Amino acid sequence: MAILKKLLFFTALLLTVLLSGATGYSLIEGWSFADSVYMTVITVATVGFKEVAPLSQTGKLYTIFIILVGVGLVGFSLSNFTAFLVSGQIQEIFRVGKMQKRLSKLKKHYIVCGSGRMGSEAVKELIAEDRDIVIIESDEAVYQKHQSDGVPSIQGNATDDEVLIQAGVERAKGLLTALPTDMGNVYVSLSARGLNPDLFIIARGTDEASESKLLKAGADRVILPYQIGGRRMASILVRPEIVDFLDVMTGKDELSLRMELVNVSDSSPLADHTLKESNIRRETGGALIIGLIRDGSDMIPNPDSDAQIRSGDQLVVVGHVDQIKKLEQMAK
Template sequence: MDIKRQFFTLIIVVIGVFLLGTLGYELIEGWGFLDSIYMTTITLATIGYGETHPLSDTGRVFTIFLIIGGISVFSYGLLTITTMIAEGELQRLLRRGRMDKEIVKLKEHYIVCGSGELGEHIIGELLQTKRQFVVVDKEISNINKFEKKDLLYIVGDAADDKVLIEAGILKAKGIFCCLPFDKDNLFVVLTARELNKDIRIVTKCVEDLSEQKFKRAGVDKTVSTNRIGGLRMASEMIRPTAASFLDVMLRDKKGVRFEEISVKENSKIAGKTIAESGIHQETGASVVAIKSVGSDFLYNPTGSTVINKNDTLVVLGTVEQIKIMADLV
């Protein structure tokens, strides 16, 4: 039984005992409501103020059983609360309340559906790059390993509308579908796209035949774990140094990353060359490629390359350097 249900059950039982005592005195002794509930209260609280009115023999027998029942209920309640405190359940309940308030405040965040081995790597990268996100997983055992990282999470089925809404999908920027099986991810994709037409959806794809189904369902990008794994193994054999470059970069404690930055229409560097903009000198990050609207990538742009509005810059730098460049652009 979960903690909320335990509290709910305890409250219902306590209210039930009070109502039973009040109704009993009304029926047995013929007292009014106020006298009956007052007698019930001092009896259950074992205050010992004495009887409100003289009791009949039947009333005394009823009072004996009421005291026994009351002591049993309050002892159970005390034991339940003590157990929850000892096992950390009460602390988790309070933390759940704080998390729910924090999730409501989120916007332009990411949702990670599934926190298995694949999801764990995604979470690590989001933490490293200081993104806001919520983890959704119906397996509490998967969630428990993130307790010490103070992450925002929801225990539930990611294909459930209510769960995704609770995770803030209406205001989210993107959603990762990384459940073990394609059919499960497909249900999440359909639900997510129905709830938010503009959200970016990236999903894991195990079977090649599932790729077209995902696209029809509204996925923005499918990632074939088998294909990427195969290409990586080939690269490790053919070009090991180049292949290890990204691994070393991703593990770097400085947090060096490739990142994309969009040039806004009112950006002060729009229309200037890379050299004129001075973005490398001011930030320390480097522009390694530029993607203009309707054009292919321009790799290794020179200082004389013009930056236009609505271009997307692919930059290389630390998390801090990239943030400075994003603010500048």
């Protein structure tokens, strides 16, 4: 917003020159305000038009003062306006304004605080999932890249409440904080939880000690990348074929599988029927139910065919995108 402040300053400078000049002519020569403004404009613009009326001795001295001071100030302001236009800063103001308008309309979106190595991977995944996101980034170069890519983003400190509010934290569905320090992630978790008690917060931590602090600060889940990375490396070392298979199944190509949660509505034909009776696998072309979540917390892993589906249940399903979409239609 520094650009906008400069623009407002130069605009105020121009108006000050015109108004003070017009006021002086009105008081000295007794002219109308319109004539006084006209005289001020032709004087500072150095266009050489004829005066409104013959000037008094005082009026001539005042005109010399306006020329010496006003012409310089007007030239300074106009040169800066030209610099703004040439450098594209005016377009930047409009672009930021458009982005702010877009952010104000977002609801149930996801906020990513920090788009470093870990945060950028999360951003890629959320974009691939076609989710509405807002990135809070303090680095100018990274922020400009997000802007050029058309990704909603805000430059600022994610630990600042005002920045979180600007990102729509009060309307957001989830927040991921991947700042480089545990202290920063603790502050973000604490602030975000205070602004939105229902927000689902995931935080990056460095070790188990930081995990407990982040959970106390308000995070729902804590990701320890070094711990996860070490375990994955050990799994690849011991069971490389299994890990390779899972990577293929959860990739991004047409053969990959997705794991999703599907909500069962009150009017769904699946309600009050068993998994066997619902024929989900046949009706969807292969979607597989690997779990049931009941009342938002009770998990039933690998339910048998006689397990009954109730309205309000969440089905944990694995399948291709088209298969999951068919199941979502059945669950409505």
